[in-house]
Amino acid sequence: QVQLQESGPGLVKPSETLSLTCTVSGGSINSYYWSWVRQPPGKGLEWIGYIYYSGSTKYNPSLKSRVTISVDTSKNQFSLKLSSVTAADTAVYYCARDSIVAAGNYYFDYWGQGTLVTVSS
Amino acid sequence: QSVLTQPPSVSGAPGQRVTISCTGSSSNIGAGYDVHWYQQLPGTAPKLLIYGNSNRPSGVPDRFSGSKSGTSASLAITGLQAEDEADYYCQSYDSTRVFGGGTKLTVL
Numbered sequence: 001q002v003q004l005q006e007s008g009p010g011l012v013k014p015s016e017t018l019s020l021t022c023t024v025s026g027g028s029i030n031s032y033y034w035s036w037v038r039q040p041p042g043k044g045l046e047w048i049g050y051i052y053y054s055g056s057t058k059y060n061p062s063l064k065s066r067v068t069i070s071v072d073t074s075k076n077q078f079s080l081k082l083s084s085v086t087a088a089d090t091a092v093y094y095c096a097r098d099s100i101v102a103a104g105n106y107y108f109d110y111w112g113q114g115t116l117v118t119v120s121s
Numbered sequence: 122q123s124v125l126t127q128p129p130s131v132s133g134a135p136g137q138r139v140t141i142s143c144t145g146s147s148s149n150i151g152a153g154y155d156v157h158w159y160q161q162l163p164g165t166a167p168k169l170l171i172y173g174n175s176n177r178p179s180g181v182p183d184r185f186s187g188s189k190s191g192t193s194a195s196l197a198i199t200g201l202q203a204e205d206e207a208d209y210y211c212q213s214y215d216s217t218r219v220f221g222g223g224t225k226l227t228v229l
Binding site for chain 2 (some may be wrong): 007035037044045046047050058060061098099101104105106107108109111112113116
């Protein structure tokens with residue numbers, strides 16, 4: 001059974017960079033796409049971006065200028081960096097595995113438990 | 122505003138049938154991209170409920186079913202149970218992965 005676990009600081013100051021890591025266990029990170037999804041308190045889900053195990057990435061256009069997702073296959077981990085954060089970036093951040101049915105048809109079949117990141121001074 | 126539109130809330134009594142709609146456009150659902158559904162119980166991560174419009178992952182009861190037609194999709198829940206009270210999200214593709222705004226299901 002694949003399991004994902006997010007880790008990283010729960011508090012980040014405004015204008016600084018949010019950094020999170022997702023550790024994948026129970027399966028290999030190879031041959032899959034891996035995404036970050038966030039959920040502001042009391043609000044809906046927002047896809048942030050994905051990385052393929054080979055390192056190729058795609059980001060949500062609304063966040064693209066501030067997002068970097070990287071992968072470390074040797075550690076079975078992938079990471080998220082979000083720069084110049086504001087209070088609007090306060091959210092629960094989830095990592096998830098992307099399963100692909102066909103081009104353009106993707107769904108998230110495994111999710112981490114999520115980690116709350118608060119942006120505040 | 123979400124690319125996919127869901128009703129903010131629906132409700133039903135135990136044993137009843139409820140449906141949750143997900144309305145898109147010609148650039149996402151109407152373009153032939155599949156719709157997937159997630160259930161988010163209070164305080165937990167989303168869980169895949171339906172994938173590829175109408176397929177249930179192993180372990181999901183057959184009380185849950187999905188369908189798609191034109192630019193819309195629906196999630197139906199029959200034999201409503203108290204444990205079904207949760208938020209439900211639809212998801213599709215529109216140049217990127219996109220979610221609906223979510224629907225809160227209340228079991229009366």
